[in-house]
Amino acid sequence: MLASKNMLWLAGSLSVLLIVNQLWLQSDLLFYLAQLYLLGFMTFSLYQQEKEKINSSASSNNNKQMSDVDDVLIHEVIFELQQFLHQEIDIIEKELNRTKSLVEEAVTGISESFKYLQGLSGEQQNMILSLIKNSSSLDENDENPTLESFVSHANTTLEGFVKVIINTSKQSLQTLCYTDEMVTQFDSIFNLLAQVEGLATQTNLLALNAAIEAARAGEAGRGFAVVANEVRSLSVGSTELNQDIRNEISNAKEIIAKLRDSVEQMASADMTSTLEAKDKMSEMMTHVEKVNKHTFASVEELAILAPKINDAVALGVRSLQFEDLTRQSLHSLHENVQSIQAISDVLISFEQNDQKLVHQQLMVLKDKCQEIYHQTKQAEKARSVKQISMTEGEIDLF
Amino acid sequence: MSVSSNISQEDNKINIVVNERFDFSLHQQFRDAYSQCTTKKFNYALDLSQTEYMDSSALGMILLLKDHVDMYEGTLVILNPSDTVNKILTIAQFHRLMTIER
Numbered sequence: 001m002l003a004s005k006n007m008l009w010l011a012g013s014l015s016v017l018l019i020v021n022q023l024w025l026q027s028d029l030l031f032y033l034a035q036l037y038l039l040g041f042m043t044f045s046l047y048q049q050e051k052e053k054i055n056s057s058a059s060s061n062n063n064k065q066m067s068d069v070d071d072v073l074i075h076e077v078i079f080e081l082q083q084f085l086h087q088e089i090d091i092i093e094k095e096l097n098r099t100k101s102l103v104e105e106a107v108t109g110i111s112e113s114f115k116y117l118q119g120l121s122g123e124q125q126n127m128i129l130s131l132i133k134n135s136s137s138l139d140e141n142d143e144n145p146t147l148e149s150f151v152s153h154a155n156t157t158l159e160g161f162v163k164v165i166i167n168t169s170k171q172s173l174q175t176l177c178y179t180d181e182m183v184t185q186f187d188s189i190f191n192l193l194a195q196v197e198g199l200a201t202q203t204n205l206l207a208l209n210a211a212i213e214a215a216r217a218g219e220a221g222r223g224f225a226v227v228a229n230e231v232r233s234l235s236v237g238s239t240e241l242n243q244d245i246r247n248e249i250s251n252a253k254e255i256i257a258k259l260r261d262s263v264e265q266m267a268s269a270d271m272t273s274t275l276e277a278k279d280k281m282s283e284m285m286t287h288v289e290k291v292n293k294h295t296f297a298s299v300e301e302l303a304i305l306a307p308k309i310n311d312a313v314a315l316g317v318r319s320l321q322f323e324d325l326t327r328q329s330l331h332s333l334h335e336n337v338q339s340i341q342a343i344s345d346v347l348i349s350f351e352q353n354d355q356k357l358v359h360q361q362l363m364v365l366k367d368k369c370q371e372i373y374h375q376t377k378q379a380e381k382a383r384s385v386k387q388i389s390m391t392e393g394e395i396d397l398f
Numbered sequence: 399m400s401v402s403s404n405i406s407q408e409d410n411k412i413n414i415v416v417n418e419r420f421d422f423s424l425h426q427q428f429r430d431a432y433s434q435c436t437t438k439k440f441n442y443a444l445d446l447s448q449t450e451y452m453d454s455s456a457l458g459m460i461l462l463l464k465d466h467v468d469m470y471e472g473t474l475v476i477l478n479p480s481d482t483v484n485k486i487l488t489i490a491q492f493h494r495l496m497t498i499e500r
Contacts, residue, residue, distance in 0.1 A: 159489075159491065162489050162490055162491075163490075163491075165454045165457075166454055166457045166458060166461065166490050167458075167461075168454075168458075169454040169455045169457055169458025169459075169461075170457075170458035170461040170462055171458075172455070172458065173425055173455060173458045173459060173462055174462065176425065177429065177462075180426070264422050264455075267422055267425075267454065267455040267458055268421055268422035268453045268454060268455040269453060269454040269455075270453055270454075271452065271453055271454055271457075271486050271489070274489065275482075275485060275486060275489060278489045279485075
């Protein structure tokens with residue numbers, strides 16, 4: 001500053017001298033130009049010096065007053081800066097920890113629920129498998145009676161029942177046929193009996209005639225009269241016997257009439273109820289078949305669905321690796337905060353070492369800054385490499 | 399007559415028609431309708447188009463007719479049964495034993 005002032009003065013006096021000289025001595029243009037150049041040089045060097053002074057105020061020990069003012073200000077600024085950094089670091093640390101615990105909690109919860117879901121899905125799968133096994137074993141194994149087999153069994157039974165009814169009817173009708181033939185036979189027996197009765201009547205008549213003839217013959221026909229009488233009593237006996245036979249056969253006919261009634265009842269069963277039962281049975285059969293088909297289809301669908309659920313759960317579990325990545329991110333964030341913390345620590349030392357020169361302290365700060373900057377850069381580079389390999393590589397279940 | 403029959407010797411054919419109720423009371427008439435027919439390889443037709451009710455004895459009678467037909471090596475066709483009658487015939491599985499034409 002002082003030197004520049006002297007120089008200014010020197011340059012000023014020199015130029016005045018030169019101007020006076022010029023005016024006075026009327027010297028040539030070349031001299032005038034040299035004089036102007038000198039003046040310009042002086043001004044420029046002065047300006048240069050001023051600028052240099054402002055730029056390297058820390059290194060210049062010449063201006064004591066100015067440097068004192070700057071130290072105080074720097075202390076204040078650095079104190080404020082340190083305060084600010086400290087607060088920010090605190091908040092960031094707190095938030096980081098909060099995020100970390102939140103993510104950990106959430107991931108633990110989700111992971112547990114996924115595992116539970118996986119277990120449930122496995123159980124479901126087992127149930128479906130046993131269901132499929134059961135539904136497919138219906139036809140092969142009759143040990144487990146199902147609705148389907150029951151209905152089909154009932155259907156067969158009903159068909160057999162119908163067959164029995166019809167056969168009974170047929171046999172009854174056949175029986176009836178024979179009975180009718182028998183009745184016809186009885187009728188012809190009646191005819192025969194009538195003939196026998198006629199014979200008896202004629203015999204009776206003949207015996208009567210013989211008795212009359214015997215009476216007319218007198219004593220000589222006495223023996224013949226006895227014979228005629230015997231023949232007559234025989235004819236009466238045969239008529240009585242005939243009547244007995246007739247009565248017996250009439251009784252038999254009455255019994256046959258009763259037989260016909262009961263055979264009729266046996267033969268004619270009303271089919272309406274059977275018809276209804278059969279209708280219901282086939283309805284039920286259709287229904288059961290439909291239900292079975294539906295059940296089978298649903299079970300098959302479920303069987304397809306269950307592994308899908310498993311896959312989805314596995315994918316979910318795999319996706320939970322984001323927690324790992326997040327933790328890494330949080331960790332590097334923590335490292336970054338640590339770096340800032342280190343700077344802050346250096347700033348604290350400003351206050352503590354008041355006696356040290358600001359310049360030296362600033363130098364320390366600068367070095368520290370550079371060191372941390374490089375460290376952080378290295379760490380960042382390593383991290384981005386790691387992340388790329390993470391996204392490219394296969395992710396395994398943990 | 400609830401049962402009417404119509405024999406045509408030239409065509410080797412006998413047509414038996416049964417009216418509304420086909421039950422036990424008809425068994426004599428029904429049997430009489432075909433029993434005299436003892437020609438071999440005869441074609442029997444049982445027309446049930448007018449029949450509305452049938453009980454088990456009717457089925458028995460048809461079976462006896464079938465036996466008769468088989469004995470004389472003939473054929474038996476059931477003609478135009480109504481829905482109800484056809485249902486009964488189906489339950490009795492008559493379609494396996496004889497031809498049913500609707």
